[in-house]
Amino acid sequence: MSDKVEEIVREDAQRIKVIAQDAVRSGAYLYPIKGLFYYLSHRSLWKPFLSKLTPTLTTGVGVTAFMFLVTYIPQAAILAIFNGPLAALSTILLVLSESSTISNLISRTFFLEDALVDTFDGTLLSRNMTGIVSEGRQLNSSGDPISKLGKAFKKPFERFTPKAILRYFMYMPLNFIPVVGTVLFILLQGKKFGPNAHARYFQLKGMKAREREQFVEQRRGAYTGFGVAAVLFELIPVAGIFFAFTNTVGAALWAADLEQRNTTAPGLREQAKKAE
Structure with missing residues (x-):
């Protein structure tokens, strides 16, 4: 039995190593940073963010303050058993993660869905x-990029689902493992986050579920890195909602680069054939 467990652990470690190497090579982890500077x-x-600034800011501040006041001490006491002197840092990261998730749940459900779609487009x-x-909405003929956006045909950004929330709380006990557990928790959250950031892109491309799965699997490391x-x-804390917009911009920049590569590559191949 111990040999089997060791084999599984070795296989999972190798898989994580391959994904990490692919993530580094892809450079996709840079797109959230590019998105921040491009947005600024x-x-x-x-415009979409400013139109939702008041309710999202109030939500972020309120949820974060509530979580630290009510949940920090009991969670720190539990983590101290497992993490020792690192419990304070682990608890801060855990409460920030919880606050961010709850804030995003409330904001994306009630305030931000349309604004994020507009930002991406x-x-x-x-x-x-x-x-x-x-392919996804009506467009006006003049104005800045946001002013050109007309009525959207569909709204692809997924709301938080009970399944997603359940998965989040299932992963939370990983934070009981000093340092490594928190890293694994963020890695698992990132693995799910990456493909979701391109939900609008997949819809604009008209991809079916199977096509999306294949597309993501071929770029698993890149999506995990992003x-x-x-x-x-x-x-x-609090600024997490702002970064939801800059991350959306980063995802759109990545999608634009993918599209440019897709259109450029066939042209280069055609030129190579003519040269032969």
């Missing part, structure tokens, strides 16, 4: 991806 330098993309328009955006970086940004 393109004021027109701020507006970013694509700013990168001259008019063709793909027109997801981990994005999750770390959104763990920041």
